Amino acid sequence: xxxxxxxxxxxxxxxxxxxxxxxxxxxxxxxxxxxxxxxxxxxxxxxxxxxxxxxxxxxxxxxxxxxxxxxxxxxxxxxxxxxxxxxxxxxxxxxxxxxxxxxxxxxxxxxx
Numbered sequence: 001x002x003x004x005x006x007x008x009x010x011x012x013x014x015x016x017x018x019x020x021x022x023x024x025x026x027x028x029x030x031x032x033x034x035x036x037x038x039x040x041x042x043x044x045x046x047x048x049x050x051x052x053x054x055x056x057x058x059x060x061x062x063x064x065x066x067x068x069x070x071x072x073x074x075x076x077x078x079x080x081x082x083x084x085x086x087x088x089x090x091x092x093x094x095x096x097x098x099x100x101x102x103x104x105x106x107x108x109x110x111x112x
Contacts, residue, residue, distance in 0.1 A: 033077045033086050033099055038109040040070040046095035050078050050087045064093045072097070072109065 045062035059065060066072065076089040077099070086100040088109070100107045 032111065033074075033088070034111070035074050035076060037112045038072050038074050038088070038099070039112055040066045040068055040072065040097075040109045042106070042108045043067055044097040044108040046090065046093050046097055048095050050080065050089065050096045052080070052083050052085065052087075052098075063095045066097065071112070074099075074109075074111075 044066045045057060045059070046064045046066060047057065047061065048063060072088075073091040074088040075091055078087045078089070078096075079085075079102075080087050081102075084101060084103040085098045086102060087096050088099045089096050098108050
């Protein structure tokens with residue numbers, strides 16, 4: 001997908017070994033998720049990195065926990081195919097949240 005980085009393990013779409021299927025699977029997410037203002041619909045933990053890995057995070061790992069109703073400015077959207085998430089870099093507090101679980105369709109935040 002042109003102009004969009006894909007996240008799996010620690011690779012990106014600039015990696016020539018990136019599987020084409022990941023790029024194709026990202027297309028469906030892009031029409032809903034783009035930089036802009038979002039409202040948090042389910043409590044969301046802010047992390048310093050886009051990559052979640054296999055780690056289960058505790059509240060103490062979060063920069064901050066955003067409550068439902070909070071409005072955030074999304075600066076960058078990153079489909080993470082292996083993690084089955086669409087992640088977003090937010091302005092404040094500076095860090096990354098999940099916007100959507102691509103397997104279940106669950107959303108942590110919706111575009112305004």
